[in-house]
Amino acid sequence: MLTDEFQNQVAIVTGAGQGIGYEICRQLAHKGASVILNDVDATLTARATEMINQDAGGRCYGMAGNAADLSFIQEMVDTAVREFGQLTIAIANAGITLFGDFLSYTPEALHKVTETNIGGSFFLAQAASRQFIKQQGGGSILFMSSVTGYQAHKNLAAYAMTKAALQMLAKNLVIELSPYKITVNALAPGATLTERTAQDGDYEQTWSRLTPLGRPAYPADIAQAALFLVSDKARQITGQSLIIDGGWSSISPSPF
Template identity: 40%
Template sequence: MRLEGKTALVTGASQGIGRAIALRLAREGARVALGVRAPDARSDELLALLRQDGAAACAVAGDVGVAADCRRLVAETVARLGRLDLLVNNAGIERRAAFLDATEADYDAVLATNLKGPFFLTQAFARHARERGGGGRIVNVGSVHEELPFPHFASYCASKGGLKTLMRDLAVELAPLGITVNNVAPGAVKTPINAQLMAQPALLRALLANIPLGRLGTPEDVAGAVAFLACDDAAYVTGASLVVDGGLLWNYAEQ
């Protein structure tokens, strides 16, 4: 129960990595706010599961690509759960397109969710932390593509590369408030965003050949890394990007 007495807000919490993070943080003792675009059957099911396990939990709805919604998500979490100690910026999207065919609308959508959202959510979180006397943890769910080129996903790579640099900058700027800021950078993980890949055996085999551990990651693999960075075991870790990829990053070759 390393997070007993703490409150966390997890964005993109209704499925995949976000769902696993919410469950893991609750099992570590945290109160959990599920940040979702809009409540639906998935978030309702997760909320029921958390409460069944004895966790204090709620769902807060908003578009992380809108700064006013970011501020409201933090304010509503504080109003409903009493305070906020941990922010997990997990919500993310991608749009596949050759660079010469990429549209402004797709670029704006990806950057708004993946980079603008964490910027303004972190700002709202840090203001709250300052008001309550300081201290806190911010964990961003980045990607190996903060380092690794990903042809046909230029906007996604730009957003994750930007998130890594933003994390490093804020680790320095927010340290006087006692706030640590780190990234978890997953590789290929079994989530809905990779459903098309997992449905194509030839593509999956080619990818697995690039992963030294020989398997896709699971959402729980990522959740464990987030839980570590959120707890006191990582109190002296800030400005770091923890890669969770089975060795993919330094073994990858584009086919």
């Protein structure tokens, strides 16, 4: 159902060709926002953009590219301003997971994970903030952390480190960005049933058993929280990280 809750809002969402990022874009567009939808996969970008525009009347602009590349990050910001007049929301959803035993983890893998998860998020926030300040109207930044940034998880030392870093980044940027009326928060999803995790045939059953509320999250569960944190309803919330895991982190049973 189309609404106008985000009328005149313009968002960039990275890593949004499917899963959580796609659902965030879809909900934003349905609620009146104009959206720059990014994914590194050009096919996913085109398909996702077309699907949203069919339902939301052309409010989505697809941009395939590497969300950790500084020149491409600036291109997304410039495109948002050129196509829609301004930028008001930046959601750094792009990230990669490279499982690996700590004792054999390679420098190449560590660099790739940190470049995308930390670097891409940091520099999207930086580029977006510069645009927000230029516009003099404030703005909202949202980082996509993870429950693994709170609780240890086997073979995810590097990934967990990057996700914990995003929580601290959200808190630290309060000092520098609050004078410009820019809010900065983070979401920390737990197990979520997406196209990627569904490739594991046991995923839903396993996490339904391990999650106190009886099922893994769906992308809509995460997207609804994301939209709240970048909405006018959350203008007094900044520097916070919200866990969405059906209670898993309270008891933390391992899937291994």
